[in-house]
Amino acid sequence: MKLLTGNDLRTGAVIWWTGSNWSPHVAEAADIGSAGEEIAAREEAARRVVAPYLIDGERGPDGSVRPGHIKDRIRALGPTVRPDLTLKPADPAAGNWVI
C-alpha cells in the first residue's frame, strides 16, 4: 500500500493523509494508490502540509497500518528514546513497534 505523509506547515508535526484530511495518527492513514502525487501537490499549494512524500506501507495481522521503513515508523511514533513524547506515552514498550 502507498501512504502519503509530510509535516504540518505551522507546527512541523508529522501528519498522514487519511483520504480526506490529515491526521497525526498513522493508524488513520489511507492507501492512496496512484493518486499520491496529485494530492501532495494540491495540499502543499494549500499550505496544509510541507515536504510531503509517498512511502510504502503494510497492514499488520490486526489490520493496522505500518510504514515499511524504520525511519517512517519512528516518524509515526516519535523518538524511541523518549516514550513520554511519543503518541503512545502510556506505553513504555511502544518503541518496540518500530524495530
Added chain:
Amino acid sequence: MYAYDQYDQAMVDARVAEFRDQVARRLDGRLSEDQFKPLRLMNGLYLQLHAYMLRVAIPYGTLNARQMRALADIAEQYDRGYGHFTTRQNIQYNWIKLADAPDILADLARVEMHAIQTSGNCIRNISADHLAGAAADEVCDPRPYAELLRQWSSFHPEFSALPRKFKIAVIASEADRAAMRLHDIGIRMVEREGTLGAQFYVGGGMGRTPMIAPLIRDFVPVDQFITYAEACLRVYNRHGRRDNKYKARIKILVHELGADEYRRQVEEEFAHLLTLGIEPPRAELERIKAHFGPPIHAELPPLTAQAGPSDPAAFAEWRAANVLPHKLPGHVAAVISLKPIGGIPGDATAEQMRVIADCAALYSADECRVMHTQNILLPHVREADLPALYARLADAGLATANLDQVGDIIACPGLDYCSLANARSIPVAQKISQRFAASGKGAALGELKLKISGCINACGHHHAGHIGILGVDRKGTENYQLLLGGSEAEDAALGKITGPGFDEDGIVDAVETVADLYLARREAGERFLDTYRRLGMEPFKEALYG
C-alpha cells in the same frame, strides 16, 4: 566574556525583523517552501524527522548565566522542556513551531544570541578549546581570535555561498581539546621568539571522507591573521567543487591539489590581499581582548563555612574524574557531565539548565562553556567551592563522575530525531553506558573515548573515537560498524573498521569484548588507545570474530 556592541546588536535585531517578515509571508502563501527553505536555513531552522528543529549558535561554546537561563526559558516556553547540546558547541531544540520561530530569535537577541549561520554553505559557529583562559598550557587565550573570526565571518558577503559548509576551530596549546585538525581550518595560536602568531591547518574533516588537516603555514603573525584566513577561503571559494556535494568540502580540494599546491595558491592570494589592507585594525583586536580578562571573583559573596558533602566517597570520585587544573592558584575547572548512566548524551532539561546557570553565576565568574563532547564546563571555580558546587549538581542529577570514560559517550541525535540518519545512536549509547555501569568497569578502563554516529555524516565524530560506532542501513535494518584507534586530540588519527557490522545488541557486546581485551593485555600506564596502537588491529579482530 564578549559583550555585543551597537553593531552586533543592530545586525542581530535586523535579522530578527527580517525573518519575522519572511515567516509571515510563508504562512500567508506569498513564499513557497522552495523560496522559504534557504531563508529559514540561514536562521538555523531545519525541518527534521518530527518537527522543525532550531540550532542556536553558541560562539566558542561560551555562555553567561543570563544566556543559559534564556535557553532554559526557550526550552520550556516553545519546546518540550529540554534541549540538546551538540558537538559544535551549540544547542538544538527539537520541537519548534514555525510561527514561534521569530519570537524565539527575538528572545535570543535580547541576550546577545542568534541562530545565524548555523546551517547552509557558509562559515559556521567558530569553536575553540573549552579550557580557553583557564588552561596552564596555552600561549594565549584563544577566544579573542575566535571572536575576531566570528565577526569577520558573520554575513561575510564573499563567503555566504561557499561550495559547502565551513568549520573553523581555534586552540592555543600543544594539547588539542577541540579536534582542531578535523576542521576545515584548524588554527593553533603559537609563540615564536616571543612573537605571537598562528599555525594554519587546512583541509581536515570527518564525514564521508575523513581527513586530518595538513599544516599549511607554520606561522602567521597575529596582525595578518584574518588576511591569511581570507586567502585560505578565497582559494577554496574559487576552486572548490560545486558539481558534487560529496566532493565539495575543502578537504577534497586540498587533497586533490596536494598540500603544496594549495599552499602555493594561498600564499599568492595572501600576498595580493596584503596589498589591500583588509586586516581589522589592531585596536579592534585589543577592544575584543579587553572582554576576556582573568576570572573576577571579587564580587562573589565571601565563602561561608561549608558542610562537607553528604556522600564524601561520591564527591571524591567526582572530583577525581571531573575536575581539571586551572592556571590560577586555588582555582579549578569543573565538568558537568550530561551523560548520566543510561541517559541521552547532551540532553539537558530546562530545570537542569537553570541549575547550571546558577552554578556558573555563583561559582564560575558567571561563565560556562559547552564542550564539543556534549558536556558543560565551569571554567573558573574556586577550589574551596567544590563541595558546595558538587552538592548542587548532585541534587540536579548533574554529578555523574565519568569525564573521558567509557560512559562519557558522544552520540549524534541519530534516527530518533534526524532525517539524514540511517540508524539510531542514542539507544546504543544508553545500552553501552548501562552495561559498563553494571559491570563497574568504567573507572578501571580509564580514558576511553567512545563516539557514535547514526550516519556517514559523522556528527557523532565516530572516526575520531578510541572506539567509534557508525550506524548504517542494511536492507532496512539498523546495523553498526565498529571502528578502533581514532583520536581527535593532538595525536589525531582516524579509526579503522574492524570488520562486519553488528546488530544493536551485538554492538554492545562487541564494545565489551574489545574493552575486556584491553584490560587483559594493557601494560602499565597504557590507555585503551595506546594498547591498540601497540597491539594493532589483529588481536581485537580475533576476539570479535574468532
